[in-house]
Amino acid sequence: MSSSALGFSPQENISLQSYNTLSVPVSTHWFCCVDNDQELLHAIAWARETACDILVLGGGSNIVLANDFSGLAIKLDTRGINIEQETETDVYLSVAAGENWHNTVMHCVSKQWYGIENLALIPGSVGAAPIQNIGAYGVELTQCFSYLDAVNIATGKTQRFDHASCEFAYRDSVFKGTLKDQYIITRVVLRLSKQPVWNISYPALAERLSSEALTIQNVADTVCAIRRSKLPDPKDIPNAGSFFKNPIVTSEQFQSIQQSTPNLVAYPHGDQHYKLAAGWLIDQAGWKGKVVDGIAMHGDQALVLTNPSRLSGHQLLDFVALLQADILHKYGVQLEVEPRIFM
Ligand code: FAD
Ligand code: NAP
Numbered sequence: 001m002s003s004s005a006l007g008f009s010p011q012e013n014i015s016l017q018s019y020n021t022l023s024v025p026v027s028t029h030w031f032c033c034v035d036n037d038q039e040l041l042h043a044i045a046w047a048r049e050t051a052c053d054i055l056v057l058g059g060g061s062n063i064v065l066a067n068d069f070s071g072l073a074i075k076l077d078t079r080g081i082n083i084e085q086e087t088e089t090d091v092y093l094s095v096a097a098g099e100n101w102h103n104t105v106m107h108c109v110s111k112q113w114y115g116i117e118n119l120a121l122i123p124g125s126v127g128a129a130p131i132q133n134i135g136a137y138g139v140e141l142t143q144c145f146s147y148l149d150a151v152n153i154a155t156g157k158t159q160r161f162d163h164a165s166c167e168f169a170y171r172d173s174v175f176k177g178t179l180k181d182q183y184i185i186t187r188v189v190l191r192l193s194k195q196p197v198w199n200i201s202y203p204a205l206a207e208r209l210s211s212e213a214l215t216i217q218n219v220a221d222t223v224c225a226i227r228r229s230k231l232p233d234p235k236d237i238p239n240a241g242s243f244f245k246n247p248i249v250t251s252e253q254f255q256s257i258q259q260s261t262p263n264l265v266a267y268p269h270g271d272q273h274y275k276l277a278a279g280w281l282i283d284q285a286g287w288k289g290k291v292v293d294g295i296a297m298h299g300d301q302a303l304v305l306t307n308p309s310r311l312s313g314h315q316l317l318d319f320v321a322l323l324q325a326d327i328l329h330k331y332g333v334q335l336e337v338e339p340r341i342f343m
Helices: 037-049 101-111 203-209 216-230 251-260 278-284 313-331
Strands: 011-015 027-034 054-057 063-065 069-076 081-086 090-096 145-152 158-162 183-193 239-242 248-250 266-269 273-276 295-297 304-306 340-342
Touching: 027 037, 037 054, 037 069, 037 145, 037 183, 063 313, 090 101, 101 216, 203 216, 248 251, 251 273, 273 278, 278 313, 295 313, 304 313, 313 340
Parallel strands: 027 069, 054 069, 063 340
Antiparallel strands: 011 027, 081 090, 090 183, 145 158, 145 183, 239 304, 248 273, 266 273, 295 304
């Protein structure tokens, strides 16, 4: 089938450097921006007919593109934030996948709909938020998620995923696991509360908010201020946020590591596990601010890998392998990369 037969004509040989926040210089053979679901279905059908792989792009803030892509990169630019249902206590908000996550948070803040204010200033799109169950300051998407719609790439049919079927876990979901690369999320329905649901237990928030009367606006503003003070803006210093997940280990593993590293920073995770602060391990091992061949762990936030010289994905991954080997050697902990690596 020709592209014109579907009314769909992708662009050819496009650089993806401005479409990934690590600013890795790679290109894609085929590229399109879609701003409505019909166009998305055309793009999927075209890729199927031409036997091309699909790379879905939101804000490109959680990906490492190691190589040029030979298939069709689809940038989701769909828009729409609408109330789907309202009860006395809750608002169910339907948000198009291409909406900017932070703008959605600030929309809810302005309406006094509670639940996602701690997730202010997380870069990227609403459609990508369920992929890794985004989280910050003790709040995760799962806590205010109702359901999502996603197109099955193989069939072109839209399917609904309720909360249970997304299998949310710590920075994880079914879309990173058994259903990886099989669905494109088109909209997410959030369940927000009309009553405050404060979560200011993280020390950085508690310190700044304890003395003032809490409002949804000052929680969001405080989160933004803390984040701006320690996280590099990808526009100035290319990065993908935290590059490693905080490792979840069993109580036995935690005790064993603690014996050799008594001041280890960790938090209980459920009844039988601990979450180790990966940033602390990286800092202790001497990698905070360290530069190797033009790539660096950020000086104010040890978990953030930066690519100031806009080097290749392979160069980034060489640096990552060095760091992982050192942490494994020093602490017996295997750090897992958080962003999705496309080889
Ligand atoms: P992309 O990077 O475009 O895509 C990520 C993955 O999802 C890719 O595999 C992509 O193919 C897939 N994908 C994207 N959209 C869709 C869709 N609609 N359907 C199916 N698959 C899709 N994350 C946190 O959890 N908490 C934080 O506090 C946080 N802070 C960050 C701070 C900075 C400075 C940066 C740069 C990143 C941070 N991140 C954080 C990581 C990142 O912002 C989130 O993971 C975000 O949800 C990624 O959104 P995106 O649209 O940029 O996704
Ligand atoms: P921080 O507040 O300095 O905390 C350091 C680490 O300790 C974090 O990883 C956090 O785990 C953990 N932690 C702190 N207080 C905790 C508590 N009361 N209970 C459980 N765990 C606790 O972290 P930060 O680096 O400035 O980041 C602030 C928040 O933004 C964190 O939630 C972090 O995850 C999020 N963030 C994420 C990204 C990303 O790309 N994924 C980038 C920047 C910031 P958690 O990470 O599990 O919260």
